Amino acid sequence: MDAERDRLASPLLSSLAAFVGAAFRPSGLLARAIVTVLAIKLVAVAGMAVYAHVTDQSASIDAAAVERLIGPAARR
Numbered sequence: 001m002d003a004e005r006d007r008l009a010s011p012l013l014s015s016l017a018a019f020v021g022a023a024f025r026p027s028g029l030l031a032r033a034i035v036t037v038l039a040i041k042l043v044a045v046a047g048m049a050v051y052a053h054v055t056d057q058s059a060s061i062d063a064a065a066v067e068r069l070i071g072p073a074a075r076r
Contacts, residue, residue: 026032052058067073 023035026035
Protein backbone atom coordinates (compact mmCIF):
# COMPACT_ATOMS: atom_id res chain seq x y z
CA MET A 1 0.00 0.00 0.00
CA ASP A 2 2.79 2.43 0.87
CA ALA A 3 4.64 1.73 -2.38
CA GLU A 4 1.51 2.44 -4.39
CA ARG A 5 0.88 5.67 -2.48
CA ASP A 6 4.50 6.78 -3.04
CA ARG A 7 4.21 5.97 -6.74
CA LEU A 8 1.05 8.09 -7.01
CA ALA A 9 2.31 10.90 -4.81
CA SER A 10 5.49 11.46 -6.79
CA PRO A 11 3.79 12.68 -10.01
CA LEU A 12 1.35 14.74 -7.96
CA LEU A 13 4.10 16.40 -5.97
CA SER A 14 6.26 17.00 -9.03
CA SER A 15 3.39 18.63 -10.93
CA LEU A 16 2.52 20.74 -7.90
CA ALA A 17 6.16 21.79 -7.57
CA ALA A 18 6.23 22.71 -11.27
CA PHE A 19 3.04 24.76 -10.88
CA VAL A 20 4.41 26.68 -7.90
CA GLY A 21 7.76 27.13 -9.62
CA ALA A 22 6.07 28.61 -12.67
CA ALA A 23 4.42 31.22 -10.47
CA PHE A 24 7.80 32.32 -9.12
CA ARG A 25 9.39 32.67 -12.56
CA PRO A 26 6.72 33.85 -15.00
CA SER A 27 7.91 33.99 -18.59
CA GLY A 28 6.05 36.88 -20.16
CA LEU A 29 5.07 40.41 -19.23
CA LEU A 30 1.39 39.49 -18.96
CA ALA A 31 2.20 36.48 -16.77
CA ARG A 32 4.26 38.68 -14.45
CA ALA A 33 1.39 41.17 -14.20
CA ILE A 34 -1.09 38.41 -13.41
CA VAL A 35 1.17 36.96 -10.71
CA THR A 36 1.64 40.43 -9.21
CA VAL A 37 -2.10 41.13 -9.11
CA LEU A 38 -2.85 37.72 -7.59
CA ALA A 39 -0.17 38.25 -4.95
CA ILE A 40 -1.64 41.65 -4.06
CA LYS A 41 -5.12 40.12 -3.80
CA LEU A 42 -3.79 37.33 -1.58
CA VAL A 43 -2.16 39.86 0.75
CA ALA A 44 -5.39 41.90 0.86
CA VAL A 45 -7.55 38.90 1.71
CA ALA A 46 -5.08 37.75 4.36
CA GLY A 47 -5.06 41.26 5.82
CA MET A 48 -8.85 41.33 5.99
CA ALA A 49 -8.88 37.96 7.72
CA VAL A 50 -6.29 39.08 10.26
CA TYR A 51 -8.18 42.33 10.90
CA ALA A 52 -11.46 40.47 11.39
CA HIS A 53 -9.76 38.02 13.77
CA VAL A 54 -7.95 40.70 15.78
CA THR A 55 -11.02 42.90 16.20
CA ASP A 56 -13.17 39.83 16.91
CA GLN A 57 -15.66 40.86 14.24
CA SER A 58 -17.98 38.45 12.53
CA ALA A 59 -19.86 38.93 9.30
CA SER A 60 -23.52 39.56 9.93
CA ILE A 61 -25.35 37.90 7.09
CA ASP A 62 -29.11 37.70 7.23
CA ALA A 63 -31.86 37.03 4.72
CA ALA A 64 -32.13 40.71 3.79
CA ALA A 65 -28.42 40.93 2.95
CA VAL A 66 -28.58 37.83 0.78
CA GLU A 67 -31.68 39.18 -0.98
CA ARG A 68 -29.89 42.46 -1.72
CA LEU A 69 -26.97 40.56 -3.18
CA ILE A 70 -28.69 37.96 -5.35
CA GLY A 71 -32.18 39.41 -5.70
CA PRO A 72 -35.52 38.33 -4.37
CA ALA A 73 -36.44 34.66 -4.32
CA ALA A 74 -38.60 33.37 -7.14
CA ARG A 75 -42.20 33.02 -6.06
CA ARG A 76 -44.42 30.23 -7.42
